[in-house]
Amino acid sequence: MSTNEPLHVIVAGGGIGGLALANGLRRAGVSVSVHEREVRRTDRLQGFRIHIDPNGSRALAEMLSPELYSLFTACAGRGGNGFGVVTEQMKQLLRFEPDDSADDPAGGGHFGISRITLRQLLLADLEGIVHYGSMFERYEELADGRIAAYFADGTFEVGDVLVGADGGTSRVRAQRLPQAQRVETGIVTIAGKYALTPESRARLDPRLLRNPLSVIPPTGCGMFLAPHEFDIPAQAAGVVGNEAGLAPGVLFDNTQPYVFWAFAAKRERYGAELEQLSAPELHALATRMTAGWDPALRTLVAESTSDTATLIPIRTSVPTPAWEPSPVTLLGDAIHAMTPFGGIGANTALRDAQLLCRNLIGADRRAHGLLDGIAAYESRMRDYGFDAVRTSLTAANQAVSDSRVARTAGKLFFRTADAIPSMKRRMFSATSS
Template sequence: MSKPFHVLIIGGGVGGLTLAQGLKRSGISAAVYERDRTPTDRLQGYRVHISPTGSSGLHECMAPELFDIFDRTCGSPNNAVRFFTEQMHELLSFERELVQPTDPIARHRSASRITLRQVLLAGLDNVQFGKTFSRYEERDDQIIAHFEDGSSARGDVLVAADGGGSRVRRQFLPQARRIETGVAAIAGKIFLDTARDRIARPLLDGISLVAARGGYGLFVAIQEINGGAIGSFGANDPAFAGAGNLFENTRSYLMWALSAKRAKFGIPDLESADAPALAAAASRPMTRWAHAFRDLVDLSDPSTLTCLSIRTSIPVAPWHTGRVTLLGDAIHAMTPYRGVGANVAIKDAVRLKRALTAGSKRDLIEAIRAYEDGMRAYGFRAVQNSLRAMHQTVTDNVPGLLASRLLFRTINSLPPLKRLMARRLGEE
């Protein structure tokens, strides 16, 4: 019979909490150590796409009643995914029946990051907040995590789930790097209860994407909040009290993000720019775009305007496997241009859960090695694909852009090719 073992999870994001739920369901002892009760990442205020792979992974790790709550708190399904020119001429569209699988579990979902966090925290008895990781040490076949408050925790496995700036990775794999891509995005939210009738109808129908001349890319998506919270789920999280409208979690909204190489926005320090400066920087390149796109900036709640610096990981050569491992952005942070980062983190959590469940305390290292071999392959493949998508979105190559538009129009006219491309949308 296998000896019991204990897993220390550093970081309470989607990947870390999915792993904790999966280990709990498998009867494996685990504890989560999270630095902040409220996230410092402003991305938490926006929707997250959960792919069929991500949905299946959450279903495997969550208790059935929790997955049901997650499903019911997701936004209404998007009717279409559309690609436009900046003049709002449609290039390619995928209607819901082309994109959405028939499987009731393995489906595309649009989730509130805040609600997903609420659901993933539910039922976990050993989540400790205010625990900022400082270092780890190995002693007597165990791993000891030390925190800045002077406390420590002892376990058999340490999992780095502490995001792109992972402190665990910094100690464990100092050669692993996350770099600036030179691209930034300005994003905002429009609350639909006050502005729905002033938004162009095609933009209210799902997801819209624009790769424009001049090296700009626009992403637009709707988050239709299903009516009423289910208990405390889907309501405004008390942990976000006073955090402003960016973290409002009960009103339907449209979100948009305009991307370009940083210099194109004309602001040296985008991260410290105030709302009027961000609005002006986003409006300037759209002066000759269709009014439907230009209006998005004016209709946005100023308090939700934010700037995101786009970073990416550099693939890492295989390392010596031990009692420390990594998942999600802690090892393979990627650009958001394929919308798969959270789904790859969920995939990591599922595969690591399976490996640890199948292993015994004696062969934990072999179980972790098998997980890492697979994770490096698909994780860094997703990193490269996401980076390629970013370059295609913000390209200055006009002939290449025109060729892409011709290709999209061709695909739009060929149903078999369109169905093939639709199946690959948003998958890892």
């Protein structure tokens, strides 16, 4: 980068981490462009609820404008702040209620929000910055140290930094770090939505509407469920309301309340060629596999909308040894893709975006060299990012463990923590540091 020219950052990928980074850079006056493979901003409208923890909310508070962060907290769903652990017969093992920091403009609270809504908020201030239908293909390092990024539509762009924010199948990572691996865990999830209407709500056990729950059967499988209820405030309607031209419905609506659930087990436990099953067939399979559970949980699964059933094979990245820094770097799932168990993937990506944003702003303002800033980001990101990968993989394996002894020990641990408030606070503070 010439000392007489401002920094220009190219972001490949328009997911949560890449868009958050772009917001932070734009607010600081750093030139940035985002290249998104989807053709229209409405192409990513399918999605489920996401939990934003204190790491994530602090990052959003720093990178979004105060107005957008205020809209984020206003749009966050009710029923998202607490957390519980129960058996498949709905016997409580643990219940946690965190402090409410929703009104803190510096962030730090727990929030539940639709992925659709969050993405719309992240796009709101990026008019002209996000380029749709622009899928990254490859990059070239130029003689002057800059990077030329080439896209599938035949266009290219030259910048000082290229950030791969293009997800678990990242093409930027494939070229930058071909040794980095993302592997199958052998765990497969069937997920679905129970749409909340006045009639369906009356049939559902109120305990399933209080907060997210982790369900621990005796052996071999597990379930996570989360209610998502919210009121879109009037001041946010133009930003996060349904996209024009799309009819309301449980798939393409970020205003209709629902309960999200995900049943997880090792692939062989299903006894079926899962990829060959339709959504209704996946729903029927999940219903059969929870047949002996408490009626509250059986109702949740059996009466969910069949078309919302989704197959999610669980993959994880393999921690990668340190590499030499360059003007090409990575964030989020592009480098440390993790299992959804623990709910920390998106929050880790937001933490990446916050740290990288700070370091790139510093480089733009000549506080330190560009490569020094990227090296410092990558060093810290490897530590906390791959630690999160290991933590989430451990949680995934525990969720589907066949060991009754391990399950019994785990339940005893949760019951003990539930009875000792200080122990419970320490458990959950680990996800907020």
